[in-house]
Amino acid sequence: MTREVTVVEVALRDGSHAVKHQYTKEQVAEIVKGLDGANIPYIEVSHGDGVGGSSIQYGYSKVYDIDLIRIAKENATHSKIACLLLPGVGTVEDLKQAHAAGAEMVRVATHCTEADVSKQHIKFAKEELHMEVVGFLMMSHMVSPKKLLEQARLMESYGADVVYVTDSAGALLPDGVYERVHNLVINMGIPIGFHAHNNLGLAMANTISAYQAGASFLDGSARALGAGAGNTQTEVMIAVLDKMGVKTGVDLYKMMDVAEDIMSPMMTTPQIIDRNSITLGYAGVYSSFNLHAKRAAEQFGLDARDLLVECGKRKTVGGQEDIIFDVAAEMAHKNNS
Amino acid sequence: MTREVTVVEVALRDGSHAVKHQYTKEQVAEIVKGLDGANIPYIEVSHGDGVGGSSIQYGYSKVYDIDLIRIAKENATHSKIACLLLPGVGTVEDLKQAHAAGAEMVRVATHCTEADVSKQHIKFAKEELHMEVVGFLMMSHMVSPKKLLEQARLMESYGADVVYVTDSAGALLPDGVYERVHNLVINMGIPIGFHAHNNLGLAMANTISAYQAGASFLDGSARALGAGAGNTQTEVMIAVLDKMGVKTGVDLYKMMDVAEDIMSPMMTTPQIIDRNSITLGYAGVYSSFNLHAKRAAEQFGLDARDLLVECGKRKTVGGQEDIIFDVAAEMAHKNNS
Structure with a gap:
């Protein structure tokens, strides 16, 4: 059972929450150079709540995220730049600008029962901008595998190239990940991805489970940087996948160095699992x-x-x-x- | 598949590494009171390298570990106190003192191919001191399930009541844990335990795998405090086992509070997975x-x-x-x- 997987690095998007959206231009340039050097295929760059998220509600970014996307693009020789968009937070206009700045992939994120609100954005990204489009179903633990499939099919029908099972609260156990991912894999004709949170210490377990269920896109974050308890730690995930014999194309040692030498010194707080995180994951x-x-x-x-x-x-x-x-x-x- | 498991809390032993063996009497008293209140069945208290470990090679303890065991015992109303002993580091004399100070369980730890060096200590603990005795097979990833069984049987023959699969380098993948634990469970007549390290982010995954393979003793450490990348985080493990429907008898909220309100303020560094930890787990x-x-x-x-x-x-x-x-x-x- 060895199959290629595509890694999407989210430290410059989900990790933006962990630095209160205060990434500087210099930091983004340095991180992207490092990730590009480690051969990461996709680097997601946006405000933590997606393009256009910089606001009084979600917290202002230090640097406007369209500028960060442009800087990321300038510093990547082969890594592709992705952005996140939450319909209602970001607009089609934000997306146009993100694309113009260099984003080649957009991940359109909705609550797991509200895929229909992604229609306009997915269609525009696909038909007008010719971007790679990912449908990102958040809080996937809240619905059954059957209901999730129904929602994933809506996203596919709008033009999504990939659909993600997103465990936003880190509430899923490995079996729950397996049944959700597997049900999409066997019933849909497009690649399936998985995005974990570590609230219950299961980010790595769930990532393995998603792979075993047939997921071919896996999210990771250098040094686990992400909202709450953080995400699957990219450099650890590469080591684990490598031990499992799964090819990612990512250079393990270089990825470890990016995490330790570039990301770690920028972090203001370490990514740990505290009472708050456990409670949210436990309650879902x-x-x-x-x-x-x-x-x-x-x-x-x-x-x-x-x-x-x-x-x-x-x-x-x-x-x-x-x-x-x-x-x-x-x-x-x-x-x- | 619901079965009782017995939790052993190791923050006051493996976690001693993480505070450079500098626990004070007051800290041990406070932690034990908290753990006892949360209904933890066993609390391991020793220098990180076991009783008698305080030395120039392994680092001096701030407080002699026999005194810490005595304090732990005085502050526990129903939790039992355990200690660790590495033959060659600790002696039968140390064990006698630990027992006299209140230790009711000893975990005798050897490299996974050297169970024979535990004979004298297991026999003495069992026959002379009438303690509960655990055989602790370290670096279990280095041998096959078959070889591990052979070594576990030696410990059982000396009188061990329980044998542990110990993943000292955090090098095992969940499948590797499963096959090792399961092979002991189906071939031995005594309970089997599992002790994880989080070098590859798999402490929780491996703990679940051990449970599914039939392990009935599981180690955890409050706030994950332990050598290197730390252990399975007790309060998170209780939440996960609870979600799985597995009974531990531990009070989840109280355990979360011990971790957050008592343990966390005592920690000098957070428990993270750095380059060093990944390398050791990856290389084994x-x-x-x-x-x-x-x-x-x-x-x-x-x-x-x-x-x-x-x-x-x-x-x-x-x-x-x-x-x-x-x-x-x-x-x-x-x-x-």
Whole structure:
């Protein structure tokens, strides 16, 4: 069982969360040179919440991400530059600019039940800009493999070349990854990818599971840099895949050096698994729930963790933060009755 | 497939490496109270290299480990105190003292091909001190499942109640863990345990694999504190096992709080996977090889990583550090010819 896999490096996008979107032009140039030298095929560069994410809600970037894409492109001799776009955060106009600046791939990301909102952006990227287009189904743990396939097929129908199972909360166990990825692999005609988070210490386990289920695109982040507990650590993933006999084309030693000599000194905090990360992964909820849950728990005399777990069970989704207070009131009532 | 597992917390032993054996009496008391409150069944307390390890070779402990065992015992209401003993480092005399101070379990650790050196210590612990005795087979990746079984049977014949597969270099992939643990489980009449290191980001994956293979003792370390890249992070492991429906008896929230509120503030460096850790896990060699390899690589114009990988292939074991220079000379000769 040896098959080529394509690695997408996300330290300059998901990792942007971990540096509060404060990458400088010089840092991006240096990181891209290193990754390009290590033969990474795709480097994703964007605000953590995608192109156009720089805002009061999501945090302002130090450098406008279109400029960062341009710098990345200038410093890559063969690595391709990718960008992320969340419909509703980024616009078709942002995408045009990202493409003009050098992005050859766009990953259009939606909640796992809302693939339909990606239609316009995927079609535009494919038909007008002739980009490589990836559909990125976030919080994939929240739906069954069957439902996920339905959503993935929508993205394929709009023109996506690749569809990703994205474990945004790091909530999936290896078996859950396997069944989701495998169901897409056997039922769809396009390559399937996987993006992990390490909330439950399972980023590497889940990445292996995705590969074994047939995924051919795998995300990694140098030094694991990413939102929350971070992503699959690229240089470790290359070592593991190499030990498994899986070819990536990435130079292991050079990738290890990029992580240690370039990325590590830029990091302001190490990528660890703290109480917060575990809670989100265990409950399977959005990180945006956290603050609301703490407030509601205090008001109703609950442990915020119980509240988050209950929200997870009810499959509460982003944007529904008000529901947290209703759930808290209900739980408090039940406890007192 | 739900079965009870017994958790052994090693932050006060393997984690001692990570704080350079500088635990204070107050810290040990506080950690033990927390772990006891979270219902951890066994807490291992010793110098990182076992009782009697405090020395110029292995680093001096701030507080003599027999005293730490006594303090741990005084602060535990139901958790049992375990200690580690490496024959050659610790003696039967050390063991007697550890037992007198309150250790009810001893884990006698040897290289995976040298179980015979544990005979005297296992027999003494079992027959004279009536302790619970665990045989701890280190660097288990270096031998086949068949050879490991042979060694495990020796430990059982001396009186061990439990035998561990110990992945000291974090070099095993999940399949390798499965086949080793499973071969012991199906061929032996005593419980089997597993101890992971996270050099390749696989501590949690390998722990799950060990459980699935039938292991009933699993090691964890609060906040992952341990030698090198650290161990399986206890509080995360409890969350994962809970999600899998596996009962441990440990209180998840309390364990998360011990890790975050007690352990984390005591840590001098976060537990991350750096270049060094990856190299040791990838090559599958002892950490003591590292410095020698760097010197030899410099002398012979090699990349130290290639040298370590070659030593791993040749299954060079601890104490054979001189061989590293011979291997380096040979490699340099081959490169130049």
